[in-house]
């Protein structure tokens with residue numbers, strides 16, 4: 199099953215390497231990963247998407263918790279949660295394609311954030327499925343470049359991952 | 362401290378490092394100098410509180426520190442230079458890591474501004490050591506050194522212990538840059554808070570299951586020794602009259618000569634231990650991690666058993682075998698609480714079932730209790746050598762083992778009645794561990810009998826340490842079970858490769874006795890069983906010198922029992938011709 203795990207950790211050099219190293223060393227899979235500082239400059243928040251049987255996920259969260267710099271973590275997929283990913287995609291936009299791409303972009307509520315006579319750069323946000331669906335919908339166009347942030351998320355309601 | 366608190370002493374980074382060790386109570390530092398750590402070595406020279414032990418290879422420094430930790434429970438300390446010094450230390454760090462041994466390893470590093478530029482003797486020790494340490498810390502500001510040292514010891518020794526590396530760029534130790542020194546009393550970390558006790562509800566469930574058992578067994582590992590809970594374990598087992606088995610790492614936690622002890626379990630475990638495990642209805646696992654050398658095929662592991670698992674590390678629980686009743690916590694307080702609850706419990710042990718269970722266990726014991734072939738009088742049996750060693754040392758020596766058949770014989774045939782006496786590399790299985798380990802123990806227990814049980818293969822992996830032994834006057838006894846082969850490899854080749862001995866025969870062995878003598882030690886050769894006991898007595902009576910005892914043993918001997926690959930825990934070869 200797919201899990202989204204969010205980790206609060208000390209904002210220290212080497213902490214990220216430890217998380218990534220753990221996954222490599224123990225053969226756990228990472229589908230996506232993002233990390234950035236939080237409102238508290240001493241903490242950064244890392245969110246990763248992984249797939250595995252329950253037993254493997256249990257080991258993953260236990261081993262993450264064992265890392266000395268990890269302060270707290272949550273498996274967002276255990277409860278109601280909101281997930282978002284941002285994608286920027288640069289496509290060839292000439293001739294009939296130009297209109298077609300724009301229409302698809304509108305349907306997905308994407309934004310064109312950069313324009314040249316021959317290209318569009320589009321930004322879409324949404325959960326992983328939506329972002330994937332947009333990519334599929336553009337399969338007729340010439341995709342020049344894709345940049346995705348990976349999934350980030352928070353729990354719904356009052357629950358929060360904080361100290 | 363002589364200085365008033367308002368006026369802290371001014372020390373350089375190098376001096377702070379050594380002073381912090383002193384204030385941490387460190388007596389010995391095991392190491393080897395080099396460019397990146399010369400400021401630190403100069404700081405060592407200017408004081409006499411922390412004594413530096415100069416080894417002949419950095420790996421030996423790590424094993425000495427490691428063995429000190431295994432014998433005392435306190436972190437051993439290592440100091441090595443950058444680059445090759447650090448890489449030479451890696452094997453020893455990994456050895457400690459696999460067996461959860463507390464250790465603090467200080468490695469030199471090139472100047473901060475040179476890091477990343479492939480400078481002379483630069484190696485990324487933070488990256489290199491990451492998978493084999495509990496934690497590592499790079500010093501970025503000399504002022505932080507006392508705090509970092511305190512933190513390193515705290516992390517190494519608390520929770521599930523393990524090695525911690527402190528990487529120190531040379532510019533952090535400049536002799537002319539001084540900083541106010543103060544050693545912290547304690548460390549608090551928001552991201553690291555090891556558990557202090559077990560969950561009482563879980564303990565209650567465990568006690569009730571345990572008391573209703575009809576065919577119980579207590580299976581304990583290195584965690585009982587690390588957690589200093591040998592007394593509580595013994596108390597619990599004897600109160601219940603349940604059988605006890607120890608893992609390779611757990612030997613000595615329960616008295617080896619006691620009737621309730623059924624021996625070591627696992628790959629080379631005793632017949633009765635593996636049989637008792639397999640047929641148990643309740644297994645109380647304490648500080649053990651269901652290693653593949655114990656379980657054999659996990660899918661066939663102990664089919665009837667309800668498993669209670671106590672461990673300080675949640676990641677060890679339900680990793681290989683699912684625990685029915687997990688208890689996360691330090692072993693000692695958990696066992697204490699179990700004992701209290703047992704006292705108050707309304708349910709009592711099922712004496713009748715237990716009587717039948719003991720009958721069954723005793724029958725297994727009768728059938729195959731640690732027997733070995735003794736018909737060939739010409740050839741000395743390694744098992745007999747270890748039994749004789751046990752007799753001569755009254756089962757009270759520190760036995761520091763290398764890795765191979767001799768290690769298994771030393772585990773099977775020496776009876777350990779006390780914890781911290783059996784010192785071996787279980788998890789990593791590091792050949793070359795034995796001699797430096799024995800030296801580390803002897804240095805800290807000068808009056809104790811310390812024996813390195815080794816093979817002619819293993820001893821040559823760190824034989825240069827005979828020189829260190831001489832320099833520090835360490836009277837260790839090296840008992841070499843010399844079979845002329847990498848015996849454990851040969852055994853596998855006999856069993857799985859139709860005796861094709863690919864590279865397991867060692868030609869051109871030295872005359873070990875002459876070699877030891879050239880270092881200034883004593884050499885004693887034993888060629889016949891008839892002279893074994895007297896010569897061992899003689900060797901053990903030498904108090905002021907190291908002794909190399911070269912015992913020529915039967916090269917054909919195999920370690921039995923041996924689990925059948927892919928089988929259940931009780932599927933065993935019992936000799937060259939018998940199988941369960």
Ligand SMILES: Cc1ncc(C[n+]2csc(CCOP(=O)(O)OP(=O)(O)O)c2C)c(N)n1
Pocket residue numbers: 763764765766767768790791792793815816817818819820842844846847848849850
């Ligand atoms: C550093 C290292 N290299 C290789 C091995 C694999 N190995 C395990 S036992 C063994 C043979 C050990 O020979 P010896 O020390 O003579 O002991 P014996 O088995 O003959 O008693 C080998 C090569 C190991 N455990 N450690």
Ligand SMILES: [Mg+2]
Pocket residue numbers: 765816817818842843844845846847848
């Ligand atoms: Mg040998």
